[in-house]
Amino acid sequence: MKDVRVGICGLGTVGGGTFSVLSRNASLIAGRAGCSIRIGRVASRRQNESIELGDIPFSQDIFDVVNDPDIDIVVELIGGYDVARELVMAAIANGKHVVTANKALIAVHGNEIFEAAEAKGVIVAFEAGVAGGIPVIKALREGLVANRIDWLAGIINGTGNFILTEMRAGREFADVLKEAQALGYAEADPTFDVEGIDAAHKLTILASTGFGVPLQFERAYTEGISKVTPYDIEHAELLGYRIKHLGIARRREDGIELRVHPTLVPKDLLIAQVDGVLNAVLVDGDAVGQTMYYGAGAGAEATASAVIADVVDVARTVSHGSAQKVPYLGFEPGAMEELPVLPVEEIHSAYYLRVHAEDHPGVLAKISSVLSEHGINIESVVQKESELDNGKIPVIMLTHTVQERQMNQAIADLEALDDIDGPVVRIRAENFS
Amino acid sequence: MKDVRVGICGLGTVGGGTFSVLSRNASLIAGRAGCSIRIGRVASRRQNESIELGDIPFSQDIFDVVNDPDIDIVVELIGGYDVARELVMAAIANGKHVVTANKALIAVHGNEIFEAAEAKGVIVAFEAGVAGGIPVIKALREGLVANRIDWLAGIINGTGNFILTEMRAGREFADVLKEAQALGYAEADPTFDVEGIDAAHKLTILASTGFGVPLQFERAYTEGISKVTPYDIEHAELLGYRIKHLGIARRREDGIELRVHPTLVPKDLLIAQVDGVLNAVLVDGDAVGQTMYYGAGAGAEATASAVIADVVDVARTVSHGSAQKVPYLGFEPGAMEELPVLPVEEIHSAYYLRVHAEDHPGVLAKISSVLSEHGINIESVVQKESELDNGKIPVIMLTHTVQERQMNQAIADLEALDDIDGPVVRIRAENFS
Numbered sequence: 001m002k003d004v005r006v007g008i009c010g011l012g013t014v015g016g017g018t019f020s021v022l023s024r025n026a027s028l029i030a031g032r033a034g035c036s037i038r039i040g041r042v043a044s045r046r047q048n049e050s051i052e053l054g055d056i057p058f059s060q061d062i063f064d065v066v067n068d069p070d071i072d073i074v075v076e077l078i079g080g081y082d083v084a085r086e087l088v089m090a091a092i093a094n095g096k097h098v099v100t101a102n103k104a105l106i107a108v109h110g111n112e113i114f115e116a117a118e119a120k121g122v123i124v125a126f127e128a129g130v131a132g133g134i135p136v137i138k139a140l141r142e143g144l145v146a147n148r149i150d151w152l153a154g155i156i157n158g159t160g161n162f163i164l165t166e167m168r169a170g171r172e173f174a175d176v177l178k179e180a181q182a183l184g185y186a187e188a189d190p191t192f193d194v195e196g197i198d199a200a201h202k203l204t205i206l207a208s209t210g211f212g213v214p215l216q217f218e219r220a221y222t223e224g225i226s227k228v229t230p231y232d233i234e235h236a237e238l239l240g241y242r243i244k245h246l247g248i249a250r251r252r253e254d255g256i257e258l259r260v261h262p263t264l265v266p267k268d269l270l271i272a273q274v275d276g277v278l279n280a281v282l283v284d285g286d287a288v289g290q291t292m293y294y295g296a297g298a299g300a301e302a303t304a305s306a307v308i309a310d311v312v313d314v315a316r317t318v319s320h321g322s323a324q325k326v327p328y329l330g331f332e333p334g335a336m337e338e339l340p341v342l343p344v345e346e347i348h349s350a351y352y353l354r355v356h357a358e359d360h361p362g363v364l365a366k367i368s369s370v371l372s373e374h375g376i377n378i379e380s381v382v383q384k385e386s387e388l389d390n391g392k393i394p395v396i397m398l399t400h401t402v403q404e405r406q407m408n409q410a411i412a413d414l415e416a417l418d419d420i421d422g423p424v425v426r427i428r429a430e431n432f433s
Numbered sequence: 434m435k436d437v438r439v440g441i442c443g444l445g446t447v448g449g450g451t452f453s454v455l456s457r458n459a460s461l462i463a464g465r466a467g468c469s470i471r472i473g474r475v476a477s478r479r480q481n482e483s484i485e486l487g488d489i490p491f492s493q494d495i496f497d498v499v500n501d502p503d504i505d506i507v508v509e510l511i512g513g514y515d516v517a518r519e520l521v522m523a524a525i526a527n528g529k530h531v532v533t534a535n536k537a538l539i540a541v542h543g544n545e546i547f548e549a550a551e552a553k554g555v556i557v558a559f560e561a562g563v564a565g566g567i568p569v570i571k572a573l574r575e576g577l578v579a580n581r582i583d584w585l586a587g588i589i590n591g592t593g594n595f596i597l598t599e600m601r602a603g604r605e606f607a608d609v610l611k612e613a614q615a616l617g618y619a620e621a622d623p624t625f626d627v628e629g630i631d632a633a634h635k636l637t638i639l640a641s642t643g644f645g646v647p648l649q650f651e652r653a654y655t656e657g658i659s660k661v662t663p664y665d666i667e668h669a670e671l672l673g674y675r676i677k678h679l680g681i682a683r684r685r686e687d688g689i690e691l692r693v694h695p696t697l698v699p700k701d702l703l704i705a706q707v708d709g710v711l712n713a714v715l716v717d718g719d720a721v722g723q724t725m726y727y728g729a730g731a732g733a734e735a736t737a738s739a740v741i742a743d744v745v746d747v748a749r750t751v752s753h754g755s756a757q758k759v760p761y762l763g764f765e766p767g768a769m770e771e772l773p774v775l776p777v778e779e780i781h782s783a784y785y786l787r788v789h790a791e792d793h794p795g796v797l798a799k800i801s802s803v804l805s806e807h808g809i810n811i812e813s814v815v816q817k818e819s820e821l822d823n824g825k826i827p828v829i830m831l832t833h834t835v836q837e838r839q840m841n842q843a844i845a846d847l848e849a850l851d852d853i854d855g856p857v858v859r860i861r862a863e864n865f866s
Binding site: 021034139144212286290323 | 450454455458461463464465466467560566567568571574575576577579580581645703706707718719721722723725726727728729732734735737738739740741742745746749750753754755756757759760763764767768
């Protein structure tokens with residue numbers, strides 16, 4: 001059984017973690033993999049002072065790794081789109097297997113990358129791109145292979161989950177975001193995390209892996225958490241719900257729903273209890289029912305754990321000289337379906353609504369009748385008489401499930417009422433039953 | 434790519450579920466597996482009237498399946514030890530791969546079975562044996578392959594978890610057990626479930642898979658839930674804990690802990706929130722930290738989901754003509770360690786203690802001083818003056834972590850006090866931090 005040689009591109013947080021874990025647990029990993037995994041070359045624009053390379057060749061040009069004939073597996077940990085894409089395509093062209101933690105790359109360029117890899121007969125693995133160290137891609141592609149996956153929902157951005165968790169104590173979004181930045185959980189430019197773009201990258205990959213549809217990141221609906229207020233968090237709690245920033249994908253006959261947005265979930269559901277920077281993915285399969293996968297969604301060694309799991313999967317195959325590949329997205333290319341992503345107006349959801357209304361006896365009747373005209377039933381309603389302000393009171397409602405298009409029309413009609421002040425606050429709600 | 438032919442032995446609950454899901458999702462599974470999975474033969478002592486066999490050959494002699502030259506994979510779903518062992522050994526001898534849901538068989542005869550399978554170069558897979566449809570064996574053997582697993586803990590018997598969940602409403606064990614039997618969750622003879630034997634089978638497999646040690650079921654410590662009272666459940670809750678029937682395995686330098694017993698866990702931990710018949714396994718790895726896997730631990734189609742996942746893993750390999758095998762217990766035979774299972778006296782744990790003590794001023798001082806003599810610190814204590822009965826009151830204590838041997842001695846000394854009535858109630862506590 002031959003050694004398998006890995007070339008690491010990028011020595012940042014995840015690259016450093018991968019190097020450390022591969023070194024520290026080398027003999028344990030070899031005992032599991034059935035072959036030795038050797039780091040054959042490392043390349044990074046910057047040296048990482050905390051890494052002892054020993055006699056492992058190092059270069060600043062990452063393309064040295066893909067051009068090294070001794071490297072079997074290229075591990076892409078540089079992040080970003082353009083150079084990463086070029087690097088991965090070059091590795092494939094050179095007949096090398098690829099392991100990447102780059103969710104943006106896979107979500108945006110995955111279809112092209114997998115086509116090239118299929119043609120060359122090489123593996124491209126990306127477990128570390130989704131939910132960090134949690135082996136959820138493996139669960140979807142292999143563990144749940146018997147199931148028609150009907151939907152999945154995940155807390156797949158730790159920064160956002162940390163912020164929403166802290167806001168439950170009454171703190172404002174901007175205040176907690178600053179703390180998250182100070183703690184290193186959030187980037188200086190937090191857009192990717194708090195606006196749901198990072199989560200949409202991951203959701204795109206989860207949906208394709210679960211449903212067998214091409215990656216369609218550009219059609220995902222994305223709504224961030226920057227407009228969530230402690231007031232709404234508190235009132236959702238009073239109604240028995242917790243607000244989580246969820247990525248939700250649902251398979252329907254006419255297409256798939258692919259959406260990231262703040263969501264009310266019943267407080268007693270397990271996924272509602274996942275707090276802080278932790279991640280969890282809930283998956284519904286027709287045979288197994290609901291399963292959930294929970295753990296660290298980021299961090300040097302947690303992400304390295306997933307990178308190395310992919311490396312070992314490849315190594316187990318390579319060392320047997322086998323051409324076996326679990327299909328990139330869990331389905332053989334010929335078995336993929338060209339289901340479109342549905343516009344968000346087509347989804348069905350329950351809704352939390354909050355309006356500022358005139359405090360007079362007929363106002364609730366007016367609001368209910370507008371909703372009723374659009375076929376929307378109210379499940380519960382709270383009028384906050386105690387918060388009378390300038391003749392207006394907050395009215396908070398939880399509706400039954402309707403199509404988003406109906407809700408949009410109802411909200412437009414509500415906002416046109418003289419009795420309503422300012423925009424209607426609307427947060428979607430799911431009970432996953 | 435050739436078809437892969439499966440022979441199903443046993444058409445009970447899981448056999449029927451496997452047949453149904455393989456039939457219903459045949460094209461979806463083929464699209465994922467890259468080959469067709471055909472049911473080539475079915476054998477069962479009894480016909481299952483709900484199954485439409487069509488033109489699939491059926492026999493009452495299960496050994497017809499292992500002797501059918503057209504069968505690639507034997508799926509053993511008959512349960513039990515002796516005949517199942519004979520069947521699996523015969524299948525291996527005939528060069529067939531084996532998929533089983535039989536935890537008892539693997540926990541008790543696994544070492545022998547894997548040795549025979551290794552010699553023949555065939556795969557023996559058993560995902561369905563542990564935690565039903567949850568792909569936790571795959572997570573341990575593959576997804577967490579980079580990690581030194583330090584410990585794992587699981588709610589791995591749904592019947593027991595259902596009973597403890599219902600007892601939180603104040604109901605007695607015997608009463609809930611009857612309901613569980615009426616609902617079909619518990620067998621007429623509930624010993625395997627409520628005395629922790631079934632959980633110990635599964636824990637044995639989890640521990641070996643996580644740690645790379647031989648299966649040592651016969652040395653597992655097993656304590657059931659039949660002595661847990663609503664009173665202790667209620668008082669554990671008051672102290673901030675929930676009582677769960679956990680299987681706990683811990684890797685230490687001198688050996689492994691392997692134990693199933695009622696356990697207090699902090700109420701706000703995710704695993705404490707897993708209620709009813711559901712299962713969850715919490716795993717601690719040195720790189721990834723804690724991950725948890727949650728879902729249905731039993732049921733026809735949930736278990737079938739895991740059986741078929743194993744079948745597809747084998748089929749993907751077989752259809753490529755590869756000899757690749759993920760090692761049976763996650764480690765290559767040469768990489769296994771002969772670590773012994775430690776006697777339960779060697780474990781370290783915190784403890785919930787309840788004693789009936791004389792209601793006089795010095796009694797708590799006496800109890801504390803006995804504990805203190807054995808190096809045991811009390812974290813919290815509740816004296817129930819309101820429950821004065823015959824001059825005695827309940828005293829409930831939560832201790833810091835000590836070795837079980839010390840606790841045994843302390844309990845013997847406590848029971849020897851004149852001030853103490855009857856045996857000391859002792860339940861172990863873990864915080865998993």
